[in-house]
Amino acid sequence: MTPDELNQVEFAPDERLQTAISLGKPDRIPCAPLIESYAGRRAGLSNYEFMYDYNKAEWAFEHLHQEFPNWDVMRSVYFVFHGPVQKAIGFMKPMMPGVDLPADSEYQMVEYEAITRQDYHFILDAGYHAFLPLYWKRVHQVSDEEIAIAKALQMDILKRQIKHARDRGQTFLYGGFTVLASPLLCMMRSLEQFIRDMYQVPLLLERVLEEITNDLIADGIASARETGIPRLFIGTARLTCQLISVSLFERFVWPFMKQMASGLLEAGITPIFHLDSDWTKNLEYFLELPRGKVVIELDGSTDIFQAHQVLAGHTCIIGDVGAPLFTLGTPRRVKNYCRKLKEELGKDGGFILGSGCHVPLEAKHENIDAFFDDQSGGRFW
Amino acid sequence: MAKTRMMLVTAVETLDEEKVERLVKIGLERGADPLDIIEDVRQGMERVGYLYKQEKYYIADLIMASLIFQRVLTIIPSTHNKQNKDSCxxxxxxxxxxxxxxxxxxxxxxxxxxxxxxxxxxxxxxxxxxxxxxxxxxxxxxxxxxxxxxxxxxxxxxxxxxxxxxxxxxxxxxxxxxxxxxxxxxxxxxxxxxxxxxxxxxxxxxxxxxxxxxxxxxxxxxxx
The missing domain is CATH 3.40.50.280 (Cobalamin-binding domain)
Incomplete structure (x- = not known):
């Protein structure tokens, strides 16, 4: 084949995705917006219908894909936030549309001190897996049977999401979902109490984080193996150097991120760190992880262009058209920003075009049109 | 008394909640004016703010200092607490x-x-x-x-x-x-x-x- 002919070869979606993850340059930049509730609104569903009826949600995804067939990477955590799942085994107490909130609003989380330091000792004595059902019963007032049903439902929806995505010609990004141990405890304890713990019971906290991390790795590996997708979503909100000192980050966050990455990589699973909030001051840490084996997702708070400067040729980046731009911007500004991302981050490979965290429910339809409009005859290059 | 007051300022500055609580209780037992205690705590908070400005402290440190301040307000007798609140x-x-x-x-x-x-x-x-x-x-x-x-x-x-x-x-x-x-x-x-x-x-x-x-x-x- 001549170079020109090679340039015309169209990659399969998964090959395109994997090429970008391993820092190569696929036929075009993979397109992976994190679209959930917005798909429902665009299809005319209330957010209650979308969050509580998986069949309707899947219909909305299908509808959106028919409009935008160049959407090649299905990046979704619907299986985690599906109403009945979240109300039984969510890591935080949710307020759901149509149940606790008006039917067409976004779901939200209630932050409160759901666990105490005494629970840390229980986790150390009995293990995280023994603690989790007790936590769910406490937070969601559910029975063992309801927990079992929700866990089965979560995996069932994930598998169906994967199958439907493949049926319509997409690849599915995540083979499972987990949260890093430190933000997980921070959500359970509340931010203020977690900060107190870092200062007042550092040794205890470290031991609990170690204990939980091992189980989170095992859970992640099990999920990825069951779905057959060797990639895992890892939530990492809150605890960056925007909030905590370098020494706290290096003691209570980074070692467990590194441990999580190593454990997953040893099992052949790609860690996809979903980096909510501003990680600009923490980017260099990712250079300690193996080159071309890890993905970071940026939500618009981190300076993605600085991230590229630091991590180009080392770590694949997904991002980062932000919620304010989708909501208040114009199609021209969305297109210009996407073009800038493609030109500056995508030119050498190792980049996946995405939204910064979820596409908001309030996004203007014309801005979504602009996001998907690649302006280059179906090729992002 | 002056030494204890200085210790209280320092304990707030170094974000030692337990020590702050102990010193506040000691101060109250010895008859210190609760408004003076609050003033000392506030001085400690100002030091924390200064360290933040110097980029030696982070937002989490400010939050911790704020939690300490709130804790002190729960220890101070409610009449003085109210007086403090009204004054500020x-x-x-x-x-x-x-x-x-x-x-x-x-x-x-x-x-x-x-x-x-x-x-x-x-x-x-x-x-x-x-x-x-x-x-x-x-x-x-x-x-x-x-x-x-x-x-x-x-x-x-x-x-x-x-x-x-x-x-x-x-x-x-x-x-x-x-x-x-x-x-x-x-x-x-x-x-x-x-x-x-x-x-x-x-x-x-x-x-x-x-x-x-x-x-x-x-x-x-x-x-x-």
């Missing part, structure tokens, strides 16, 4: 999370930090309708209105609130600050004066608007 709570700031949104972490931290700096704050809580904000601003003669939100649907409510201020002829008397999932585009859309994406910056803005500069004090000798 001139309610220069009205703050809350706008209607339809229940996110309150950033808002709560900001309230704690402002109060710890002696700034009077009316905390309206979450899911606050525009008319409640307006009423609180009017009743308190607040100079700053802080509108918080983490959902994109909050932009519309922030805008409605700001427009209501304008329609009632109050806009020029109040500086409107937005926080949460915001940026300059959102600020312009809402018609706010300022936007803050981190609490410490928001507090700094408030202090600037209110002409308070507590971060300029030098650190205690020998502490750093």
């Amino acid at each position: 709570l001139k309610s220069q700031v009205v703050i809350g999370t706008v209607e339809g949104d229940i996110h309150d972490i950033g808002k709560n931290i900001t309230v704690g930090l402002l109060r710890a700096r002696g700034v009077g704050v009316v905390d309206m809580g979450v899911d606050v309708p525009p008319e409640s904000f307006i009423k609180a601003v009017q009743e308190n003669g607040a100079k700053i209105l802080g509108l918080s939100g983490l959902l994109t649907s909050s932009y519309e409510l922030m805008r409605t609130t700001t427009q209501s201020l304008k329609e009632l002829g109050l806009r020029s008397d109040v500086q409107v600050m937005i926080g949460g999932l915001v940026n300059n585009d959102v600020r312009e859309y809402v018609g706010a004066d300022y936007c803050a994406t981190d609490c410490a910056f928001g507090v700094k803005l408030c202090q600037r608007i209110l002409n308070i500069d507590v971060d300029s004090l030098p650190p205690l000798a020998g502490v750093l």
Whole structure:
């Protein structure tokens, strides 16, 4: 084949995705917006219908894909936030549309001190897996049977999401979902109490984080193996150097991120760190992880262009058209920003075009049109 | 007594909550004036603010200091506590999370930090309708209105609130600050004066608007 002919070869979606993850340059930049509730609104569903009826949600995804067939990477955590799942085994107490909130609003989380330091000792004595059902019963007032049903439902929806995505010609990004141990405890304890713990019971906290991390790795590996997708979503909100000192980050966050990455990589699973909030001051840490084996997702708070400067040729980046731009911007500004991302981050490979965290429910339809409009005859290059 | 007071300032500065609690209790047992104790704690808070300004402390340190301050207020006898609150709570700031949104972490931290700096704050809580904000601003003669939100649907409510201020002829008397999932585009859309994406910056803005500069004090000798 001549170079020109090679340039015309169209990659399969998964090959395109994997090429970008391993820092190569696929036929075009993979397109992976994190679209959930917005798909429902665009299809005319209330957010209650979308969050509580998986069949309707899947219909909305299908509808959106028919409009935008160049959407090649299905990046979704619907299986985690599906109403009945979240109300039984969510890591935080949710307020759901149509149940606790008006039917067409976004779901939200209630932050409160759901666990105490005494629970840390229980986790150390009995293990995280023994603690989790007790936590769910406490937070969601559910029975063992309801927990079992929700866990089965979560995996069932994930598998169906994967199958439907493949049926319509997409690849599915995540083979499972987990949260890093430190933000997980921070959500359970509340931010203020977690900060107190870092200062007042550092040794205890470290031991609990170690204990939980091992189980989170095992859970992640099990999920990825069951779905057959060797990639895992890892939530990492809150605890960056925007909030905590370098020494706290290096003691209570980074070692467990590194441990999580190593454990997953040893099992052949790609860690996809979903980096909510501003990680600009923490980017260099990712250079300690193996080159071309890890993905970071940026939500618009981190300076993605600085991230590229630091991590180009080392770590694949997904991002980062932000919620304010989708909501208040114009199609021209969305297109210009996407073009800038493609030109500056995508030119050498190792980049996946995405939204910064979820596409908001309030996004203007014309801005979504602009996001998907690649302006280059179906090729992002 | 002077040594104990200095120790209290240092204990706050070094974020040692347990030591602060012990020293406050000792002070009260020895008959110290509760208002002096609060003043010492506040001095410690000022040192924390100074260290933050020097980039030796982070937002988490400010939050920890604010938690210590709140803890002290629970120990001080309620009559003095009330007196302290009345003396500092001139309610220069009205703050809350706008209607339809229940996110309150950033808002709560900001309230704690402002109060710890002696700034009077009316905390309206979450899911606050525009008319409640307006009423609180009017009743308190607040100079700053802080509108918080983490959902994109909050932009519309922030805008409605700001427009209501304008329609009632109050806009020029109040500086409107937005926080949460915001940026300059959102600020312009809402018609706010300022936007803050981190609490410490928001507090700094408030202090600037209110002409308070507590971060300029030098650190205690020998502490750093």
